[in-house]
Amino acid sequence: MNRALNARMPRLWHVLALVWLLMVVLVAAHQWHFWRAANLDSDVLALLPQDEHAPEVSAATRRLAEQTSRQVVVVLGGKNWDQVRQAALAHRAAVAASPGGLKPLVGMDAAGLAQVLDFYRPYRDRLLTPAQRVQLTDSPSAALVQSALAGLYQPGVGLKLSDWVTDPLALWPQWWAQRAGESRARLRDGWPWVAADGKDWVVLAYELSGPAFAMDGSTPVTDTLVQAAAAVQTPDLRIVSIGIALHAEAAAAQANREVNTIGWGSLAAVLLLVWLAFRSLRPIALVSLSLLVGCATALTVTALLFGKVHLLTLVFGASLVGVAEDFGIHYFATRQSRLGQARWAVMGDLLPGLALALTTSVLAYLVLGLAPFPGLRQMAVFSSVGLVAAFLTVVCWFPWLDRGQVPMSGFAQRISFSLDHVPVLRMRPALFATALVMAVFLVFGISRLQANDDVRQLQGSPKALMDAQREVGALLALPSPAQFYLVRGQDAEQVLAREEALKQVLAPLAEQGLIDGWRAVSDWLPSQTRQQADATLTARAEREVLAAVAQQLGETFTRPVFAPQALDLASWLAHPVSAIARPLWLGEVNGQMSSVVMLQGVADSASLPRLAQLAEGLDGVRWVDTTANVSSLLGRYRMSMLGLLAGGYVVVFLALFWRYRGDAWRAWVPTLLASGLSLAIQGVCGISFQLFNVLALVLLLGMGVDYGIFLLEHRGDRSAWLAIALGAASTLLSFGLLALSSTPALQAFGFTMACGVSLVWALSPFFRPSGGPPQ
Template sequence: MTAGPAASGRAWRLAAFAWLLCVLLIAAHHWQFWRGGRLDTDVLALLPRAEQSPEVARASDVLAQGASRQVVVLLGAPDWASAKQAAQQWRTAMEGSGAPMQSSASAGERAVDALFEFYAPSRDRLLTPGQRRQLEQDPAQVQLERALALLHQPGAGARLADFASDPLGLWPQWLQARSAQSRARPRDGELWVSGEGVEWVVLRYEITGQPFSLSGEARLQPALDAALQAARKEVPQARVLAAGLPLHAESAAVRASREVSTIGWGSLAAVVLLVWLAFRSFSPIALTALSLVIGVAAGVSVTAWMFGQVHLLTLVFGASLVGVAEDYGIHYFAARQSEPSTRPRTLMRKLLPGLALALATSVVAYLALGLAPFPGLRQMAVFSAAGLTAAFLTAICWFPWLDRAVPRSSRFADFVRGSLARFPRWQGSRRQHIATCLLALACIGGAVQLRASDDLRHWQGSPPELLQAQWKVGQLLGTPSVAQFYMVRGATAQEVLEREEALKERLDGIVEARLLAGYAAVSDWLPSLRRQERDARLLTQVETQLISGVNRLLGERLARPPSASRPLTPQEWLAHPASAAGRPLWLGEVEGAYTTVVMLHGLQDPALLPRLQSLTDGLAGVRWVDRSGDIASLLGRYRWAMTLLLLAGHVLVFAALWSRFRAAAWRAWLPTVLASVAAVAVQGWLGVPFQLSNILALLLLLGIGVDYGIFLLEHRGDGGAWLAVVLGAASTWLAFGLLALSSTPALHAFGLTLMIGVAVVWAVSPVFRRSEAVQ
């Protein structure tokens, strides 16, 4: 009779010792982890990887890297002199600010002086599309009249080339067309743009450190604000517009740091207060806190082992683990309070089946998050599942040995235990059926108003003033978007340039229709050799005829100089400063082929996107890339896939409950179903867009919600089990309720869903408990 308990005690001691060794290994890992600086701070890790070919992903990454380090500042004043004066004060203030960024001259500024030097020897090979059509289509007489008018117009002596070399003035027009790709112009040693009744000095900066470092400390924006104040001391009317991905990353870092403190410390304070009110003892608080600390530490270690590093926002989400992992300790101490005469190991053995089932359902729900296409969410799933398991093992293995205090009751605990008897039970009465129908109508009304959204903007949380400034800077400078572009690939450099030119011929029609402001392509700066030869022959033929016509009409003896222009090659172009403006569009060899991108200016109408995509039909090597559309499509597909997974999860959880409770399994499962429906309906009534983060929250609610039903079924009519449910649900509700206060829309939707769902399942679970009289 005694051999069994003795053997069980030895097994328990062995398990406690083995878990101690694991905890020591976790502690040793943390000593190395925090010294090694393996905390990932790249905010781009939150974004999903589009399901696209490797070359498209590489092209997207190259473009994103080019933009990720840049900050553009427009410093404006009512007149140009004041704008220059403000810029001088601004630069002085920025140099002493200590901000991790340095001034960088724009590509246009660096290339202005080099353009003429590089292109002049090849000017006979360079034509814009408009010039080419003019030479091909205009009658010879019209062209002759144009040349004569240009010859006699005032200022003809200041031409870039003599009349015989360029009778139609095509060379300066070509140069002007190149500079027109940016609305900013050199002026008095500055880069200038005018708009909104303001003269703007354009200042460009490059981040010196990691562009997406989420240290939690604001350094860029305060430096910009201080520099503006310095500029306003000299020019009170000075205005500033700042744009760049580093500003958005810093804003996310500061917000993440604030939310870590709010969620983590707020949840911990709530847990401590609730545990103290219930047990009036330090021991439950200390041991529950121990399980939470070990759970978080284990989550960090397992995540680092699987992914190589831990994302900062994984810790933000992990802070909400406080609201879930304490359930095991609270349930144990609530049972101890109800059965003070039962030995701790005997009590834990009695609680183990229900706690293990609760852990299994929660871990399944957390791991389901890892099926989403976000690397950050996969880390969060592993972190949370490992943390919960570690907290569970800490409670199971150590609490029976460490809990030596005599359980104390409290009026709060007595009140909560007694409140279970006052909850109504579902008996199928007429009044209950009427209430159910009314609630069902309310839920249907909310569901009808629900609208799905897969817009990536609902996953971001940049302040409105930053988004507005970004939009204004793009409008003033005509900056192309990296969200939509064409990718052109070819076996050789010349093939890719020829394919670009074929695409541009189709784009020209859209530009002429004023549906698009323009485009930027490598072949604007470096025409293919075939194009250069054709343009050279066309230009030679037309200009030779023009010179002959001018000589005949004016009695001159002008002679067009023989064409000695040299062809432009990619090697020369890439090596010369004149390529600075177009070089970002040249990606070189990507996945075994030469690759370039064609960027679009002034793309604002979403209805134009299908037409732009259709331009690639029949063009070999040309591909339309819509990163925003791809990500939205990806989110939509995963939203449906995760919805199916949610339904499958409910089936699996119900099967697990059936294996334990048989015909009573629905009593533990139905409250979570009702809570999920209510959470969705409320968001429909509130007009909150339904997105992937809502599905992820509902998956988590499935794992959390059934725990309460499990505890109430395992311990029928036990006020101690109800006390554990109340304390666990309250702390969980606070943890995820604080997430609903997040300024990041995705986290807000996630937290709001759980805040509603946890509250409903908490209130409904006792309604479906079994009668104490039923055996």
């Protein structure tokens, strides 16, 4: 019967190999399409979970990021105004001639302002400031007439009746003055100008027309700005650029570097270890093939499930190389020790242990996906699918493609026989003393852990970009995107009306100096109700003034005809002038129309509670503190993931007990001790404890148990220890390279994994069973 089974096994593996080949061909076809489309995401907010209490806040935050992501601001400063102005002209010309995809933003220079004025002029009668409404409502007609005559006979102006009649109370310039007050920039010689730090600054605003980043490591927008700066740079000129597009481009380029460093570094380490152990190109080629198929399949499935793949998923997935090679290494280590056994039989003997190791690892990755973090779910899917694909490649193809012998090398012999020098734990006084010292260290180290759930640990932007953001933000008094009011309503009219109600309660805070001001869509597009009321108020006052002045001068004045209908949202959004405030209009978010009111110059963080209180009594208005909300969310999920980790240990132990009964603890305890010691080391070293440390411990559970499984499954088999040593070394290198990442969260992940893998590698052989002679 065994002979008949052995005869059928090659045919069975041949069928499996062909089926898996078909799947890999489909993956290769998708890969070609994926890299052409570049469906990659760099937005850090896409990694984060939606607030379960207010999903509309998370959706609005992402929409706001999308709206503002295409704008780039450049400021040029110097002590000589003429020099700065000429530099700005040359900078704009250099940007226009570059293929970087930047174009000037409407409304930020004299030409743009003329376009804005032409758009709003037909609606001049329905654009009033709060002070003008009070003036027109409360002032007696005689006072308004005197004001109009004063404007008409203003010294140095002379009688310009045709101009005066169009705006007898000079309402139009006052409304524009308030709009200009939203920014520190003023027009000077046709350029937006700011005076600060003893320098004259020109503000140039650009809009991105192409993609925000490319995964090939190129930085077209940054390169365009660098080239433009080099074209106009003089010794006394300072040029600073900011914009979400620059952060996204830097993140993409950084991810490209880190994927190459971690991925290729891991691959090089794995291949070096395989060569030293087996001294043959065939194991290197086949192990490389399993890693390539695993990563490609993982990328394809992740892209199909999520639409886009986040850059940090690729960085994290690059460390998959250090885990997926275990299957191939274990196969060749066993082949090396069983020179006379058929390769189909070798794989048949290994299959139960490999399948259990795969199961525990995938379970650990899937636990990561239980948290409602889109980023973690991507990482979990990517890693799980990658492991399964590498496993299937080894199982289906290796017996078919591996047609030679695997000689025993001196390096492999030394590692294999090193297991004989590791004693099995026995009940001795020294063991109790060691356990007591370890327990004291665990309690001391873990008690010193300090939690840190700051969301900024997920951001790895270069320091130069962060410094530039702060400098330009202070120079121009730009509003912070971290705190804002979210305004929601059934339609655009209700949203704009609620914005106007919010601004009424914010006005006293601006008078008290707690805020410098705000930015809102309703500043540029009042509600229909407000426009109609203002048009009625303006018409009544101006007719009375024109009639009274005409009587005094003996003239006949005809008030100009304005637009018959109020300015509506569709017309405003369709015109380029809406670029001024378009990022604040979010459109439909979770079934309701939404907008954002952003604050300028918040005095200090102590004012935030009062600003939050203002929203409580206003319908459809919600205060959003993004940094605080997300950091709180990360803290909650850190605690919930600790609970899932405890549950994971229970599930894994049950799986081990089902297979090994009374010996299950031998594969389970080393990983438990390694996890605790990793936390203790982190506490002693003063490294903050965050969500990504917990995620590393979850992953360590699935990976560390594999070492115990191999030692239990192949008792006394030195080839199993060789496979464990090679796999642990490559895994340690892979996750250790994560410490080179510029993202603090990935650094923390890499540190915990490096400590944990080292410890579980060192501890596992002590817990192996004593039975079974060395083979």
